[in-house]
Amino acid sequence: MIAMKRRTITYGLAASVIAVAVAWAALAAALIPLWAAETVIVIAFPVLVLFLGLWWRAPGGEEDIPFIGY
Amino acid sequence: MIEYLVFAAAFGLLLLGLHRKVIARIQMRPGPPVWQEILHALKFSFKSTWVPKTASATLYIGVVLVGIGIWSAALFVVLAGESILILFAIYMLHKVVEHGFGLSSGSPYGKFGGVRSVISAASEIPLFVTISAIYLFTGSLLLRDIIAYQGVHGPLLLIVPPVAIAMYIVILSKMPYGPFSIVESKELVSGYKTEHFGVWRAGISVIDGLKTFVLLYAFVAIFIGAVPFWAALVIMTGILVTLSFVCAVTPMLSPFDSVTIQGLITGLMLAYVGYLWWVMP
Numbered sequence: 001m002i003a004m005k006r007r008t009i010t011y012g013l014a015a016s017v018i019a020v021a022v023a024w025a026a027l028a029a030a031l032i033p034l035w036a037a038e039t040v041i042v043i044a045f046p047v048l049v050l051f052l053g054l055w056w057r058a059p060g061g062e063e064d065i066p067f068i069g070y
Numbered sequence: 071m072i073e074y075l076v077f078a079a080a081f082g083l084l085l086l087g088l089h090r091k092v093i094a095r096i097q098m099r100p101g102p103p104v105w106q107e108i109l110h111a112l113k114f115s116f117k118s119t120w121v122p123k124t125a126s127a128t129l130y131i132g133v134v135l136v137g138i139g140i141w142s143a144a145l146f147v148v149l150a151g152e153s154i155l156i157l158f159a160i161y162m163l164h165k166v167v168e169h170g171f172g173l174s175s176g177s178p179y180g181k182f183g184g185v186r187s188v189i190s191a192a193s194e195i196p197l198f199v200t201i202s203a204i205y206l207f208t209g210s211l212l213l214r215d216i217i218a219y220q221g222v223h224g225p226l227l228l229i230v231p232p233v234a235i236a237m238y239i240v241i242l243s244k245m246p247y248g249p250f251s252i253v254e255s256k257e258l259v260s261g262y263k264t265e266h267f268g269v270w271r272a273g274i275s276v277i278d279g280l281k282t283f284v285l286l287y288a289f290v291a292i293f294i295g296a297v298p299f300w301a302a303l304v305i306m307t308g309i310l311v312t313l314s315f316v317c318a319v320t321p322m323l324s325p326f327d328s329v330t331i332q333g334l335i336t337g338l339m340l341a342y343v344g345y346l347w348w349v350m351p
Contacts, residue, residue: 045139049138050273057115
């Protein structure tokens with residue numbers, strides 16, 4: 001289960017990196033307009049940030065119940 | 071383009087670190103190093119991370135993605151000189167994101183933070199109405215047109231200073247440790263951020279960095295005009311130091327007082343805009 005999660009995270013990270021790189025390259029080659037490249041990056045950048053962290057992080061613990069009052 | 075996002079997030083976090091440092095020195099404390107907020111973002115990135123049992127997992131994670139996404143879009147809007155209406159729409163979306171952060175975890179601290187973000191939105195967002203004064207002068211809300219107007223007539227900061235003050239108060243409302251920072255006040259632990267930890271909190275740090283950069287950069291573009299990029303960074307730092315002074319010497323207001331004072335300022339600004347509309351040809 002943990003290995004599968006790790007694989008999912010790696011795929012997600014790779015997908016976001018590829019999306020950013022493709023948008024960048026396509027813009028540089030004048031294949032897509034600026035707004036299209038920006039749209040791809042606005043969608044891919046948040047995924048990249050979170051998946052990079054999840055890929056890098058220490059092993060996650062069990063889910064817990066936060067303090068919800070007396 | 072992603073380099074712009076990384077730079078903006080890092081510089082915004084550096085400004086927030088400087089904010090803490092200036093507040094600390096005014097209060098006769100050594101304070102953290104100015105790069106502390108960048109270290110926080112990196113530290114949270116490799117902390118243990120999970121989703122609390124009481125959380126709505128989709129909303130809990132989704133708001134982090136949406137938060138980073140909207141401020142990334144805001145940065146592109148400002149850099150491209152597009153309409154400031156889009157920028158303010160994104161600001162309103164941020165209030166929804168804050169609310170989502172607060173409600174998603176199932177913690178009462180987060181919920182109160184989320185509720186307070188709605189309360190503060192009721193008084194912060196009307197401040198944007200005063201930006202309509204800019205339209206009376208420039209005839210456009212496109213940032214590039216506003217900058218071009220200032221190239222001919224001089225900075226709007228000198229032409230309509232009350233409007234600049236209104237925008238300054240909006241930015242002050244978003245600064246941590248400020249008089250209007252009721253959404254993350256200490257009696258709520260960290261307010262709407264309380265139950266977002268680990269990688270989720272690192273995402274919030276990126277949001278905070280981008281938001282700080284975008285709002286200060288937009289202020290410079292709207293009220294000072296075209297300046298070299300390095301000069302914009304220097305001016306942004308100067309504005310931030312003044313915000314830090316205000317935060318250092320002003321106690322955090324209660325939610326009721328915060329809304330009342332912002333509401334009064336909004337009323338004054340609306341009267342000013344009405345006056346401008348009346349006297350202008």
